[in-house]
Amino acid sequence: MQDPLREAVRKTLLVLLEESRRRDFVENSLLKEKTGIVGDFLLNVLRVLEEKGLVLLEGGGVTISSRLGLVEEALKYGIPVDKASLYLDWRDFEALSSKYLEAHGYRVYRNIRLPPPRGFEVDVLGVGPRYTIVVDCKHWSPGYSKRWKLRKAAEEHLERTKRLAKRLWLVARRYGEELKRIKLLIPVIVTLTDPGLRSYSGVLISPINLFNNLLLNIDVVVEELGIGLKVE
Numbered sequence: 083m084q085d086p087l088r089e090a091v092r093k094t095l096l097v098l099l100e101e102s103r104r105r106d107f108v109e110n111s112l113l114k115e116k117t118g119i120v121g122d123f124l125l126n127v128l129r130v131l132e133e134k135g136l137v138l139l140e141g142g143g144v145t146i147s148s149r150l151g152l153v154e155e156a157l158k159y160g161i162p163v164d165k166a167s168l169y170l171d172w173r174d175f176e177a178l179s180s181k182y183l184e185a186h187g188y189r190v191y192r193n194i195r196l197p198p199p200r201g202f203e204v205d206v207l208g209v210g211p212r213y214t215i216v217v218d219c220k221h222w223s224p225g226y227s228k229r230w231k232l233r234k235a236a237e238e239h240l241e242r243t244k245r246l247a248k249r250l251w252l253v254a255r256r257y258g259e260e261l262k263r264i265k266l267l268i269p270v271i272v273t274l275t276d277p278g279l280r281s282y283s284g285v286l287i288s289p290i291n292l293f294n295n296l297l298l299n300i301d302v303v304v305e306e307l308g309i310g311l312k313v314e
Contacts, residue, residue, distance in 0.1 A: 087126070087127070090119050090127045091131070091159060092156075092161065094113060094117055094131070095159060095161065096161065098113075098144075098146060099152050099166065100169065102169060106146050107143055109143040110124065111142075112143075128144055136151045136152055149169065149174060150170070153166045153167060153178065163291035167290050167291075175221045176193075176206055176219050178290065179219055179290065179293065180206050182293050183217075186294075186298075187210060187211075190206060190207070190208050190209075191204075191258070192205065192206050192207075193205065194207055194246075200245055200249070202242045203242075204216055204246060205217055209261065212301075213266050213268045215270055215297075216270065217270050218235070218269070220235060220271055221274050229278075232271070232277050232279060232287065236271060236282040237285075240283055240284050243311055246267065247311050247312075265312065265313055268286065268309060268311075269284065269309075270286045271285055271288070273288070273290070275289060284309055286303065286309060
């Protein structure tokens with residue numbers, strides 16, 4: 083039998099995520115209308131979310147404290163990650179990718195930049211004991227399926243990763259001496275929805291809902307596909 087409180091929290095999370103695209107404050111009247119939850123039961127649901135630091139109860143409604151937190155909570159309540167992540171902007175998307183890496187023990191660096199000439203930008207860098215994951219986040223529209231653009235993005239990301247390998251000494255000087263110990267770079271494009279393409283031109287491709295699984299099986303994937311750039 084389904085837990086009524088759990089189902090009510092799930093419905094409320096979806097409404098809050100939808101409204102977070104337009105506003106930070108959501109009225110109780112709107113929550114009642116869209117969830118069908120009323121009275122003290124709605125208040126109990128909102129208190130559950132407030133205790134987790136996701137919303138702040140105020141007069142007549144709630145202020146959303148963390149959209150990324152709402153997405154993470156939605157995943158715990160069984161809302162599919164590809165649906166929940168539709169409510170993220172590109173900054174949230176990078177943060178969610180970073181959290182997956184951190185959960186697997188990677189030390190994360192974000193928004194690494196080197197200026198011209200031969201400059202580049204890296205969205206997320208996850209440094210692990212065996213591999214360093216070089217992530218390019220593509221927050222494309224739901225249902226995006228133009229593979230030619232994805233292939234072009236993969237080629238560009240491979241070139242970006244090669245530049246990183248050649249100038250890692252400079253990156254380490256700017257962002258941390260730990261980076262000097264990197265030996266193998268694994269370029270990965272993380273997409274919002276599933277493009278149906280898992281690798282191209284030496285670059286792994288993963289929708290965000292499969293990124294955790296990729297990290298779990300990274301040893302097998304790297305060995306089978308022979309993907310990775312060695313740092314001399």
